[in-house]
Amino acid sequence: MKAEIIAVGSELLTPDRVDTNSLFLTEELNKLGIEVVRKTIVGDDRQLLADAFRGALQRVELVIASGGLGPTEDDLTRETLAELLGRHLRRDDAIVRAIEARFRSFGREMPRINVRQAMVPEGAEALDNPRGTAPGLWLEDAGRMLALLPGPPRELKPMFLEQIVPRLMRRVSGVRMFHRELRVAGMGESHVEQLIAPIYKRYADVNTTVLAAPGEVQIHLRLWTADARHAEKTLGEITAGLQLALGERIFTTRGESLEAVVAQLLTLNNATIAAAESCTGGLLAQRLTSLAGSSAYFLGGVVCYSNELKTAWVDVPAETIQAKGAVSSEVAVALAEGIRRSAGSTLGLGITGIAGPGGGSEEKPVGTVHIGLAGPAGVKARALLFPGDREAIRWQASQIALDMVRVHFLYGGPAPGSLQASGQEPGRG
Amino acid sequence: MKAEIIAVGSELLTPDRVDTNSLFLTEELNKLGIEVVRKTIVGDDRQLLADAFRGALQRVELVIASGGLGPTEDDLTRETLAELLGRHLRRDDAIVRAIEARFRSFGREMPRINVRQAMVPEGAEALDNPRGTAPGLWLEDAGRMLALLPGPPRELKPMFLEQIVPRLMRRVSGVRMFHRELRVAGMGESHVEQLIAPIYKRYADVNTTVLAAPGEVQIHLRLWTADARHAEKTLGEITAGLQLALGERIFTTRGESLEAVVAQLLTLNNATIAAAESCTGGLLAQRLTSLAGSSAYFLGGVVCYSNELKTAWVDVPAETIQAKGAVSSEVAVALAEGIRRSAGSTLGLGITGIAGPGGGSEEKPVGTVHIGLAGPAGVKARALLFPGDREAIRWQASQIALDMVRVHFLYGGPAPGSLQASGQEPGRG
Numbered sequence: 001m002k003a004e005i006i007a008v009g010s011e012l013l014t015p016d017r018v019d020t021n022s023l024f025l026t027e028e029l030n031k032l033g034i035e036v037v038r039k040t041i042v043g044d045d046r047q048l049l050a051d052a053f054r055g056a057l058q059r060v061e062l063v064i065a066s067g068g069l070g071p072t073e074d075d076l077t078r079e080t081l082a083e084l085l086g087r088h089l090r091r092d093d094a095i096v097r098a099i100e101a102r103f104r105s106f107g108r109e110m111p112r113i114n115v116r117q118a119m120v121p122e123g124a125e126a127l128d129n130p131r132g133t134a135p136g137l138w139l140e141d142a143g144r145m146l147a148l149l150p151g152p153p154r155e156l157k158p159m160f161l162e163q164i165v166p167r168l169m170r171r172v173s174g175v176r177m178f179h180r181e182l183r184v185a186g187m188g189e190s191h192v193e194q195l196i197a198p199i200y201k202r203y204a205d206v207n208t209t210v211l212a213a214p215g216e217v218q219i220h221l222r223l224w225t226a227d228a229r230h231a232e233k234t235l236g237e238i239t240a241g242l243q244l245a246l247g248e249r250i251f252t253t254r255g256e257s258l259e260a261v262v263a264q265l266l267t268l269n270n271a272t273i274a275a276a277e278s279c280t281g282g283l284l285a286q287r288l289t290s291l292a293g294s295s296a297y298f299l300g301g302v303v304c305y306s307n308e309l310k311t312a313w314v315d316v317p318a319e320t321i322q323a324k325g326a327v328s329s330e331v332a333v334a335l336a337e338g339i340r341r342s343a344g345s346t347l348g349l350g351i352t353g354i355a356g357p358g359g360g361s362e363e364k365p366v367g368t369v370h371i372g373l374a375g376p377a378g379v380k381a382r383a384l385l386f387p388g389d390r391e392a393i394r395w396q397a398s399q400i401a402l403d404m405v406r407v408h409f410l411y412g413g414p415a416p417g418s419l420q421a422s423g424q425e426p427g428r429g
Numbered sequence: 430m431k432a433e434i435i436a437v438g439s440e441l442l443t444p445d446r447v448d449t450n451s452l453f454l455t456e457e458l459n460k461l462g463i464e465v466v467r468k469t470i471v472g473d474d475r476q477l478l479a480d481a482f483r484g485a486l487q488r489v490e491l492v493i494a495s496g497g498l499g500p501t502e503d504d505l506t507r508e509t510l511a512e513l514l515g516r517h518l519r520r521d522d523a524i525v526r527a528i529e530a531r532f533r534s535f536g537r538e539m540p541r542i543n544v545r546q547a548m549v550p551e552g553a554e555a556l557d558n559p560r561g562t563a564p565g566l567w568l569e570d571a572g573r574m575l576a577l578l579p580g581p582p583r584e585l586k587p588m589f590l591e592q593i594v595p596r597l598m599r600r601v602s603g604v605r606m607f608h609r610e611l612r613v614a615g616m617g618e619s620h621v622e623q624l625i626a627p628i629y630k631r632y633a634d635v636n637t638t639v640l641a642a643p644g645e646v647q648i649h650l651r652l653w654t655a656d657a658r659h660a661e662k663t664l665g666e667i668t669a670g671l672q673l674a675l676g677e678r679i680f681t682t683r684g685e686s687l688e689a690v691v692a693q694l695l696t697l698n699n700a701t702i703a704a705a706e707s708c709t710g711g712l713l714a715q716r717l718t719s720l721a722g723s724s725a726y727f728l729g730g731v732v733c734y735s736n737e738l739k740t741a742w743v744d745v746p747a748e749t750i751q752a753k754g755a756v757s758s759e760v761a762v763a764l765a766e767g768i769r770r771s772a773g774s775t776l777g778l779g780i781t782g783i784a785g786p787g788g789g790s791e792e793k794p795v796g797t798v799h800i801g802l803a804g805p806a807g808v809k810a811r812a813l814l815f816p817g818d819r820e821a822i823r824w825q826a827s828q829i830a831l832d833m834v835r836v837h838f839l840y841g842g843p844a845p846g847s848l849q850a851s852g853q854e855p856g857r858g
Contacts, residue, residue, distance in 0.1 A: 011638060013465050015456035016649060018447055027444035036442050037477060041468040048467060048488075055484060059477075211445060220445060275732075281718025282711035285732040289710025292786050292819055300738040303704075303714040303730040305723075309772060313729065313742075343738060357721050390721055 008068035067151030174226035181255030215399030274343035314338035336372030437497035462604035496580030610684030644828030703772035743767035765801030
């Protein structure tokens, strides 16, 4: 089955807003084996709206529209559609009572204007909206199906899942979409593509998308089939192939974030962590504490921008800073060891670098970052050179730091004295 | 003049990707006085593509399309359009040579397949693409204008600005869009709307949009006119009216971020700042250091999750934690004073709270946050209760903390002993 999505609302035609409901709708439709072949975004204009619905109903069996169901005169979806299909609008008193009750629950009286939301085209079914005043509509016409949903995501999503999905389930064939998401840190998109293309291209029935996200590459595998065993087998095979090609660079085959993977590893190993940051300015601590329950493994962190505070707060020897510079492997290691000692954690991370745009030199250009990871068995350091702007450099630095923690647990921790200070690795982007 | 935007590419119909080129294009078209009335997103399918172009050319004078100009067989925009308009495709040898030169500059030979990119419909003008292989196309047909641009933003944006804007400039009337953006922290969307609607509704020619962003409300004023003086006068009047209605809650009338405003105030006042965070986990430090040059005012920060580290690192008295609890005004104040002392900064911020989802109680529910701001003249504390999930609570807490710094400078700093510990303020959101 093929579908089109129509997003209604003049605010979606400004430079400030993008329609994101269609991403959720596409994902859910795909799961049912329904393909989205076109999306249209149109303002609150009767003629343009009619044109959009007319075109979509000519092309596909299923049209999902969002927005334009509010109580004001701008909201034209209901009227336009009734007119287009030649159906009268009738007032549904049960809906009026439901809207009145909703207003009463806030201690307010229903404004007369909201009666418009109770108008239902003949033959349409109104869809209950417990989270807002605008009911949705479900309508069948000449073999076409049409769903009108409210625009706010917190109203649209449950209405779609609870009231549209069951209606579609009865009509779709057994074909569903099976999806797997692998993520890779510390490699560029084209490098990943080059290594994996020979593998995934052997599977003509699997749709593979390689997306570059900040500091990582995401590989989406999608297979449309009615045969769940075939899907599991095929996706399992490709995944195994990609794991051979990319090895430890794959940090998840389940679409998790890097911080979630690191959190699991820390918890599993009963380990705690602390961080001393300079150029990332708190980003690493923020990511380590972004998940619920992070107090179980994250003890604390410091952000020390100035040399004085690096010494005062984390005991980085002033002589080391003087001899090697604040941006050096030695200082990254001292930060990692210092914060580990001070917090009493299993692991300590130290980051120092030049996020720019200022502060770079020929010897240490903008993007130079040193990361240290101290553990019970010793300390490891990496030197990197990241491309991009300040935000991109900070994000990539935090990404590699988290990845060092992940790799640490893969190999059971670094050997003592494995400090690498032998020049910079190439940038990873 | 009215325009439609067509984004071409099957990847834009997956659940992972949203078309963002149209936001940039809309902004730039609006500046020229051109209104975008519809956006269409369509896959790499000859019939669906032809249908999209045919419809748009029937409705509007200007059609801007992005994507589908690559060298592979999926890329159909060029062929489809030539066929639709009944124009032959001719190979442009100058383009072939330009693509060959581009490949040579990377030390590679041009694959034969790229010759497709040199095919130009009769009567169309090829648009140079110094940043990629796909040239753009400009085409006029029966009073309609059509621009085909490459999909990657770094190729599309300069091509549009350098080659499309000048062509449009010659054709548009003097009407342009004038835009002003005000931002408000610490108030909800509906509250702002209620206070300002009576003001902006008096200006029928100004399009006003109120958008809720995390922890702030953005007010966009847009006026389409040929008369720059009228625009400045009108937008200035509304801005003044909104300032009367919202007072100090407006933190910018120029669309800046709250961290940028705080950075300016710190710099202007030759002040430095440090932060001690618990529930925000480094987010506040990260935001304070997100701008270039932040080392001039941000000295350092600590993230102390555990009670022990609050005492060890920031000298929060263990008795205070025991008597009042880690989430209390007293601890927020002690964090603020402690970090100020330890970093030697002009101002110190302390945040403690319950970001959830666990850790709440009847007395201190999830969303409870205490913020302290210590300065030379004393200390101020606020108690808040934020709605939303972990991420929303942390963001709103950092937002109010930054806003306290801003308000501090508005009034030249808090009076000594102005500690407010008299119960929670209502949640702001």
